[in-house]
């Protein structure tokens with residue numbers, strides 16, 4: 001794989017494993033970024049185990065292999081900048097600083113999770129750290145990121161938005177629409193495509209006619225650059241430059257990070273679309289192993305220190321699992337908390353959220369209704385029309401939303 005168009009001013013005389021052209025940063029920074037990458041790796045491994053033990057339900061998408069891309073990019077952000085991601089976003093939340101216990105608890109669906117147990121793996125959210133999710137719709141976060149950038153611009157702040165998505169998302173209509181809009185309105189946003197070579201089980205060259213994804217936005221007025229997603233320093237340099245241009249010159253940018261996911265698309269992936277040899281080849285470029293080797297070789301950190309950082313990461317993840325396991329599930333009475341449409345805005349708001357019985361419900365007031373509400377909720381879907389036809393009939397009778 002060649003990384004032809006890494007921005008030329010990023011090159012320097014640094015010597016490195018994995019062919020990185022960038023010198024190592026300070027000792028503290030090396031320690032910090034390695035600590036973060038190790039935390040993401042160990043967290044994801046344990047999340048996979050917890051899924052196998054049925055502690056985690058729904059879907060689970062792991063980012064093992066993409067750690068340098070995630071940590072390198074997020075390190076380029078200011079605290080006041082916004083970050084948006086996809087359903088493969090545990091690493092982004094951790095790198096942004098959301099405590100691992102809160103992320104694991106969210107995966108477990110617990111009330112102590114960063115989204116109150118309502119989002120799960122695909123919908124992590126942490127407003128305090130300006131991490132705006134966590135989206136399940138491929139390409140759905142792009143226009144939202146442009147909206148956030150527009151808000152920053154409109155309110156006269158200096159904040160920028162970094163929006164991450166997969167290679168598959170570059171084929172969505174939202175990609176072109178958002179690029180055009182962002183360029184037209186000079187928005188402070190950096191779009192970052194994490195090219196991990198696959199959209200589910202479809203290889204890049206089978207789903208995209210243009211495989212240098214950094215070129216896909218130029219025709220819309222958004223310049224692109226490509227970086228080595230297995231090299232933390234290259235990612236950091238490339239995203240830093242892009243953020244500077246987006247923030248300072250008000251020219252939105254696209255960055256493509258070329259990387260690889262070592263695990264399947266999600267936990268239910270038999271991985272029949274790739275060979276073990278191919279995975280092995282990319283394992284030879286493991287971003288954490290390469291960075292660890294280099295910091296030791298250049299005498300920045302000792303082997304023992306690297307080992308200790310890894311042990312710390314494992315301990316933090318153990319504690320996160322314990323915290324998640326011991327945390328309570330959200331109370332049934334919180335069922336209507338944070339519901340979007342409530343009160344007098346609509347005549348019968350209940351139908352938009354509640355199909356539990358043919359009768360109208362008390363909505364928010366249910367919290368005061370005690371046991372009856374709990375019984376109703378537990379009976380739940382028993383009252384829900386079962387088939388499409390039944391649902392249509394129920395609606396015709398005026399009973400459905």
Ligand SMILES: Cc1ncc(C[n+]2csc(CCOP(=O)(O)OP(=O)(O)O)c2C)c(N)n1
Nearest residue numbers: 088136137138166167168169196198199200
């Ligand atoms: C609009 C939409 N279409 C289809 C899907 C089903 N889907 C889920 S993940 C995925 C693949 C996306 O691949 P990519 O954008 O490369 O991201 P990656 O999973 O590799 O991180 C698809 C098609 C979806 N979630 N949303």
